[in-house]
Each structure stands twice: as C-alpha cells, then as structure tokens.
Amino acid sequence: MTCVLVPRERRAGERRVAATPETVKRLIGRGCVLHVESGAGLAAGFADADYRDAGAALLDPHAADALDRWRQADVVLSVQGATLVEEHPGLAQLRPGALLIGLLEPHGNTALQEALQRQRLSALALELLPRISRAQTMDVLSSQANVAGYKAVLLAAAALDRYVPMLMTAAGTIQPARALVLGAGVAGLQALATARRLGAVVVVSDVRPAAKEQVESLGGRFLEPPSLEQTPAEVGGYAQQASDTFLAAQRQQLAEQLAIADMVICTAQVPGRPAPRLIDDAMLAGMRPGAVVVDLAVAQGGNCEGSRPGETVERHGVQLIGADALPSSVPHHASALYARNLAALLEHVLSASPAGESLRLDPEDPIVSGCLFCHAEGALAAPSTVPQPVGGAA
Ligand code: NAD
DSSP: EEEOOOOOOOOOOOOSSSHHHHHHHHHHHEEEEEEEETTTTGGGGGHHHHHHHHTTEEOOSSSSSSSHHHHSSHHHHHHEHHHHHHHHHTTTGGOOOOOEEOOOOTOOOOHHHHHHHHHEEEEGGGGOOOOGGGGGOOOOHHHHHHHHHHHHHHHHHHHHHHOSOOEEETEEEEOOOOEEEEEOOOOHHHHHHHHHTTEEEEEEEEEEHHHHHHHHHTTTTEOOOOHHHHHHEEEEEEOOOOOOOHHHHHHHHHHHHHOSSSSSEEEOOOOOOOOOBBHHHHHTTTTTOOEEETTEEEEEESSSSTTTHHHTEETEEEEEEOSSOOOOGSHHHHHHHHHHHHHHHHHHHHHHHHHOOOOOOOSHHHHHHHHHHEETTTTOOOOOOOSSOOOOOO
16 A cells, blocks of 8 residues: 655645645545645645545644654655755655655755755656646646636736726726737746636737747737747747847837736746746836736746746836746645646556555656656756656647
C-alpha cells in the first residue's frame, strides 16, 4: 500500500490544497492510504469531515506521533513544495526513497535539489512537466494559468472606473470597454474569453503566429508581431526570449493600443527567463487615467514597468495590479483542478510501479523524466533554466 501524506500548506497567503475529498477517494480506489493534515483544505472550502468521509485519516500536526506518519510516508502531495521543504518539520523525517510532488521553483534551484539529494528523496517538479498531449490531465501550469486569466479580468473589471459591456440605456449608449491582452498562452486565452463574456472588445498580442487562429476563434483581434528578422523562435509551443530590438519595435506597436485601452492583462512569459518588458513608464503616461493594468507576469519581473508583486500602485493615474498569486484567490476550484492533476500524475507513476513494491520512477518515461527534479537512486544534473518541451505541444 502506498502511503500518501497531504500537509497543510505553509507558504503565507497560500489557500490551495494538493488533494480534495474527491481525489482522496480516487487515490484510495487505486490502493493508497491517505493521511491529511487537519485544516489542510479549510481555506479552500474543504472541511476535515469531508476528508474523513472520503476515507482519509486526519493527521493532527501537534499530536505526539505526528512525525511518525511522515516517517511512514511514500509520497507527499503539496502545492508550494519548496516552502514545505524549508518550513515543515515533517520533511526532515521522510525516509530515503520517499517522493515529494509539488511546485518546486526548479529553475536554477540547485540549493533545493542538493537538500533533497542529501536526504535521498525523489521529487517531481510540476513546473517541468512536459506539455505533451499525454500529460494534459496532469498539467498544473495550464489548470492554474486558466484560473489566473479568469480572475485577472474580474480584478480589472472591479477596479475599472467604467462599465465593461456596451449598454443602451434611456440616458444614452455606453461604449464597451477595450481590453488589451499581452500573451496568448493559457492565461491570456482565458483572459480573452472572460473579457469577451463580460462584453469587452479585446485585442491580443503574441509573438507566436500560431496564436492568431486561437485568438480569432475566441472573438479577439490578433495583433501581428512586428515583422523583424529578430522575431523570437518558438520551441515546442513556447516563445523563446526576444531580442532588445524586437522588444523595442513591439513596444512602439503596443503604445498605440495602450493609448485607447481601458484594461490591460499582462500574461507574456518566456519559461525560465525574466518576463519581456512590454510596457514602460512613457507608455503608461500615454494611457487614459482610470485605466487598469493587471500584471500576471509580475513574479518574473513583470511585463509592465513599476508593477510590484501583491501590490496595487498608481502611475500616471493608471492602476497597476501586481497579481502574483491569483490561483490562490480562487482556492476551491483552483484546488479541485490542481488536485486532479496530481492524482493523474500519481496514478501514472503507480501504474509503472510493480504491485506491492515501492514506487518506481522510470527515467525512460518522458512524463517522469521531464519533471524528475531529484531522484533518490542517483544524482541529477542541475535543472536547466529553460524547460525543454518533449515532442510538440498539443
Ligand atoms: P507561457 O506562460 O510561457 O507564456 C504566455 C504567452 O506569452 C505565450 O503564448 C508566449 O508566446 C507569449 N509571449 C512570450 N513573449 C512575448 C512577447 N514578447 N509578446 C507577446 N507575447 C509573448 O505560455 P503557456 O500559457 O504556458 O503556454 C505555452 C504554449 O504551450 C502554448 O502554445 C500553449 O498552447 C501550449 N500548451 C500545450 C499544452 C499541451 O500540449 N499539453 C498544455 C498547455 C499549453
């Protein structure tokens, strides 16, 4: 029997949980025993009683035998796994060969990798999961980016000094709000869809030509990237880092759109690199006072000059919302999706492990090898700064 432990998250402000009563039931059906720390799901709307009813054993972190449970665990499911390693006393109790699954901030994080290796733990970093069709059900970057794109538009709409939809009233007609979305990845496309549902007119910028069709199918207008030789290459569905010349040309193009935009949703990112700077201070000065910019890329340096993680600041009358933790602000559904992603990944690992034996992490399996951050059975090379997609992104 595989013993799975689900701790309460330790990062300040994190409200998600890595397993829900639904996935507890599902994993028990696959022969696992589940231990859930009491209060783990509370901030996401899942009560201890729901976990108990689903078949989990509740774990009181203050009980005398709490650390014994950690010594028996085969797998720990987490959201902010890197924080857990730093802050949860149970982590140090895990036995060699135990597996940690979560968001591990793996890019260049050799300190964490070495700490896990010293303890001879295995770890799957969900940020490195390959974006291939077979792994879509496990893809937390997609499920959480979807939540973030949706919530970003709601934040912008709430902060805006005007209506979003077009309205025809006895007092006259109100024109629809204009939204500009930077980046047409998962978050950007959800932001486009949400803004359209609210009635906005939406323009979207991306450097990948493939994004055009997706944007248009959702009712947005695609802004073609500046046609320069330096247009960033695309590898497996990801944009590569753009040159300074390209970004300067792009900013010039965007300035026109920004001058008429009411809300701007910034989602442009390049994996493992600082986010491209697409809005500078002069461009903000050219925007309409009362407009709102929500910067989802703020944790990677931001698409917009002056945005700060977790803060709302005003520049030239424009509100800049540094939205670095949006999935956690929709904790119930963000957890429901995240937990399903993790259950699918764990089931995948279990299906490759001989019954009755300890978990087997097959380095030949593209899903496992793609996100294998640390392997108890041997040292891994330091994680690259750029994830290498396996095959084509679907
Ligand atoms: P991401 O968060 O890394 O980046 C967001 C978007 O920013 C991307 O579309 C990127 O092209 C864009 N961008 C980068 N530099 C830019 C610039 N200078 N200006 C404007 N836009 C810029 O991307 P993501 O949401 O993780 O998705 C990346 C790709 O992976 C997409 O093609 C998506 O369809 C694909 N994908 C595949 C799978 C799968 O097959 N399982 C799952 C999810 C996503």
